[in-house]
Amino acid sequence: MKLVKVVSIAALGASLMIVGGCQWSGASGSSSSSLSVKESxxxxxxxxxxxxxxxxxxxxxxxxxxxxxxxxxxxLQWTADRAKPAISWADQNGDDKTAIVSHDKANNPEQHDHKHLSIETTMSPTGQNKGELFTRFEIPYDTDVAEIRTHSSNFNVMDGILRVAGEGARDVQFAKTGKDNATTPLWALRTNSGETAGNKGADFNLIRYDDQGQPIDSAIAASREKGNVGIGTSSPESKLDVNGDAIRIRESRTPVSVNSPGNQGDITWDENYIYVCVAKDTWKRTKLESW
Structure with a gap:
């Protein structure tokens, strides 16, 4: 390989001069050692x-x-609008396998500006895009709130905690993607704000959204203070509070006898009776009549 004659690197007032060898100089003096560098x-x-x-x-x-x-x-600095400074890692054959890249614009002028730092790894060696570096994790810049994204990636927490913390409402959203990576929420798991003494506040809600991404209501809610669960209401007042005009048990069941297996509070029905388990393996029933 070709021997590089001179390389100069200036940093913090010190310089490294390489001329078939290495010379460091600085405030503490200088030292030299034989270090030949070559063309890659x-x-x-x-x-x-x-x-x-x-x-x-x-x-x-x-x-x-x-x-x-x-x-x-x-x-690392880019000096052209579509340049991409990167740090890459190659295998023993010199093939890139992973990279950290930061850039402003996409290679394709028809794409939206990327403006992000990305961590990239190669696709499957047996897939359609084998060996191609692909963005797995990206962090945008020039924005007050960074929409961090992953692509074709699964996220696993091994023996740890996945935590969403903050002082206001905390959401985990399920959304659809659109043009230029825009997202429209469909569902959200939310704990609201307003924690106070006595275990009040930060109640859990399952929020549903319309096609335009606007919230409709809280389909399911749970009170942190009392553990009450609401369906169609965000302020349940009993252990199960249904804001509707019907509750449906789809499947019928007829206990064979008054001592059929059951737990206190179980309710079943058939075309003639409603059955209630009033104690362990103890049933009572009431007759159904038409009108």
Whole structure:
């Protein structure tokens, strides 16, 4: 491979000069060692350091904007609107397998601006897009609230907690996607705000939305204070509070005898009777009549 004659890297007032070897200079003095760098054999070329050599960067600077963020020891910059600075990891054959990329615009001018940092990994080696780097996780910039997205990814929490925390209402939404990654909610799991003493507030709600993404009502609600569950009401006043004019038990069941298996409070029906289990394995019934 071709030997690189001179490489200059300036950072924090110190410089690294490589001329078939390595020379570090700084306030604490200088040291030198033999370190030959070569042209990279990977597509696109570049500088290749010897295998197993390490780069050690350190700083005592703060992250201060008006001083130029001097603590950023590595800065990747794009100088064209569709350029994509990246850090990539390749396998023993030199094929890229993973990458961290940040960029402003998509390669395709017809696509919306990306404006995000993405973590990318290759697709299946036996699939339609084998070996292609694909965005799995993206974090947008130039926005007050970042809509973090995953693509073709499952999210597993192993032996831990998946937590949604905050002081206001906390939602987990189920939505449909549209143009330019716009989302329209269909359902949401929500705990409302307003926690007070006595276990009040932060009640659980299952919210349903219309086709335009506007909330309709709370289909199911549960009180944190009392444990009451409401159907069609967000303020249940009994253990089961149904805001409707009917409750349906679809399947009929006829206890064989007054001592048929059952738990206190079980209710069943057939075409002649309604049956109520009043104690363990103890049933009573009332006759149904037409009018």
């Amino acid at each position: 054999s990977l597509p696109g070329g570049g500088v290749a350091f010897p295998e197993n050599e390490r780069i050690h960067l350190s700083t005592n600077q703060k992250w201060v904007a008006d001083e130029g963020h001097l603590s950023d020891l590595i800065r």
